[in-house]
Amino acid sequence: MSLTLALSKGRIFDDTLPLLKAAGIEVLDDPEKSRALILRTNLPDVRVVLVRASDVPTYVQHGGADVGVAGLDVLLEHEAGPYGGQIGGGALLRPLDLRIARCRLSVATRTDFDYQAAVRQGARIRVATKYTQLARQHFADKGVHVDLIKLYGSMELAPLTGLADAIVDLVSSGATLKANDLVEVEHILPISSHLVLNPVAAKLKRERIRPLLQALQSAVSSSPALA
Numbered sequence: 001m002s003l004t005l006a007l008s009k010g011r012i013f014d015d016t017l018p019l020l021k022a023a024g025i026e027v028l029d030d031p032e033k034s035r036a037l038i039l040r041t042n043l044p045d046v047r048v049v050l051v052r053a054s055d056v057p058t059y060v061q062h063g064g065a066d067v068g069v070a071g072l073d074v075l076l077e078h079e080a081g082p083y084g085g086q087i088g089g090g091a092l093l094r095p096l097d098l099r100i101a102r103c104r105l106s107v108a109t110r111t112d113f114d115y116q117a118a119v120r121q122g123a124r125i126r127v128a129t130k131y132t133q134l135a136r137q138h139f140a141d142k143g144v145h146v147d148l149i150k151l152y153g154s155m156e157l158a159p160l161t162g163l164a165d166a167i168v169d170l171v172s173s174g175a176t177l178k179a180n181d182l183v184e185v186e187h188i189l190p191i192s193s194h195l196v197l198n199p200v201a202a203k204l205k206r207e208r209i210r211p212l213l214q215a216l217q218s219a220v221s222s223s224p225a226l227a
């Protein structure tokens, strides 16, 4: 029974590799050295497909992959979006927090911006973000009107150029904010990457997926780096 795993290049691929290895799966091709998007593993019935981080939920939901690894930021944004529901397949299953690629979703502004005044009930704020669904929910919960500006990267530039008052973005060390004279003014959500499953594959390939899940679970709980 074959199994297709969707991963994104970079930190998710790098951090998932040791967990897969502990579960007996070794990826044979190096994505940094090859342009191939389908990677072989030591198991003839298991392959890895390389997709954009934000495309992992789509691939897994529609059965382009059985299993995937994606950040909670990407998963929640996908679920809240127009394609996150039942169109073309059931909702994704999210059975395991892999505790890798850890960071947080936060609001950041220029140091001279009075965020507390800007988010008084009934106020209006301009926010630039890649995470429009999550940002909309966050400000709606606070009772703040928000004008959202969708960006695909370099969010930090938005408050510096007058495009927005604030950004909603991922923060880990804080170095990117610091380098751009921005300050984190509110934490929204802790983030890590999760294993996701296609619901149909979870049923039809139960016998193949269950041991993988168990092996990953024990790799996660015994990984000192993740403690």
Ligand SMILES: Nc1ncnc2c1ncn2[C@@H]1O[C@H](COP(=O)(O)OP(=O)(O)OP(=O)(O)O)[C@@H](O)[C@H]1O
Residues within 6 Å of the ligand: 008, 009, 010, 011, 012, 052, 053, 054, 055, 070, 071, 072, 073, 074, 101, 102, 103, 170, 171, 172, 173, 191, 192, 193
């Ligand atoms: N600085 C960081 N530290 C730790 N984890 C992070 C950091 N930035 C992002 N992540 C996590 O890693 C995931 C993948 O991030 P990555 O930078 O590889 O993709 P991306 O460039 O954001 O995605 P896309 O290619 O779809 O635009 C994010 O969804 C998030 O969960």
Ligand SMILES: O=P(O)(O)OC[C@H]1O[C@H](OP(=O)(O)OP(=O)(O)O)[C@H](O)[C@@H]1O
Residues within 6 Å of the ligand: 153, 154, 169, 170, 171, 172, 173, 174, 175, 176, 177
């Ligand atoms: O707090 P820090 O440790 O500086 O990390 C935060 C940065 O990390 C992410 O970008 P990433 O490195 O993924 O770049 P990209 O979004 O351009 O891929 C995020 O969008 C921030 O810019």
